[in-house]
Amino acid sequence: MTPNTCWLCKIFRAEENGISSKVSLEEVLQWSQSFESVLRSKYGPMIYKTYLKTEHSDENIEFWLACEAYKKIRSQRKRISTARKLFMSYIQPQAPNEINIDSPARKAILRNIQEPTQSCFDEAQRIIYKHMERDSYPRFLESQFYQKLKHSLQTNSNNSMVN
Numbered sequence: 833m834t835p836n837t838c839w840l841c842k843i844f845r846a847e848e849n850g851i852s853s854k855v856s857l858e859e860v861l862q863w864s865q866s867f868e869s870v871l872r873s874k875y876g877p878m879i880y881k882t883y884l885k886t887e888h889s890d891e892n893i894e895f896w897l898a899c900e901a902y903k904k905i906r907s908q909r910k911r912i913s914t915a916r917k918l919f920m921s922y923i924q925p926q927a928p929n930e931i932n933i934d935s936p937a938r939k940a941i942l943r944n945i946q947e948p949t950q951s952c953f954d955e956a957q958r959i960i961y962k963h964m965e966r967d968s969y970p971r972f973l974e975s976q977f978y979q980k981l982k983h984s985l986q987t988n989s990n991n992s993m994v995n
Contacts, residue, residue: 855879857985864973867965871896880969883977889968891929892960895922899957903950915948923956933959 855875863870870876877897884890898918905911922931923941937955944952972978 855981855985857982857988860978860982860985863978867961867969870969870972879981880972883972883975884968886975886977887968887971891922891931892964892968894929895931896957896960896964898922899953902953905950911948911950915945915952918953919945931956931960932963 859873859875862873863876870880877893881890881893881897884893895918898921902911902914902918905914919927919941921927921929923933923938924930933956937959941952941956
């Protein structure tokens with residue numbers, strides 16, 4: 833077993849942070865139905881992000897989640913500040929957490945960043961969503977990470993039915 837796998841297994845021990853006692857088998861099984869079901873579930877984004885860390889691509893989910901939070905900002909002052917932070921962290925070339933988006937999307941954000949709207953990151957967010965849905969989501973479902981979580985919850989579910 834690799835060190836990463838051992839570290840990941842620890843995440844799901846109830847005594848570590850309570851995830852395995854909170855996430856349900858039903859929720860975990862729903863994740864295999866669609867990528868959207870992972871993102872819309874209570875624990876899916878956090879668990880998916882943990883998996884993406886093993887692939888060194890957690891900047892994608894971080895950006896996507898940051899965009900979801902950004903859309904809820906009502907204050908123009910806070911929107912401007914947050915838009916600049918998003919740009920500096922994820923969009924600008926050589927950003928610390930640079931995401932993989934095409935040049936037209938990057939240029940559109942650069943134009944819109946001066947007076948950012950709620951939707952100025954929508955195209956980049958859509959691109960990143962598609963990257964995750966097409967690339968890392970299928971690997972997540974096939975990963976030992978997801979399979980062990982599912983198996984652990986199935987085992988716990990079966991044990992609780994016996995008792």
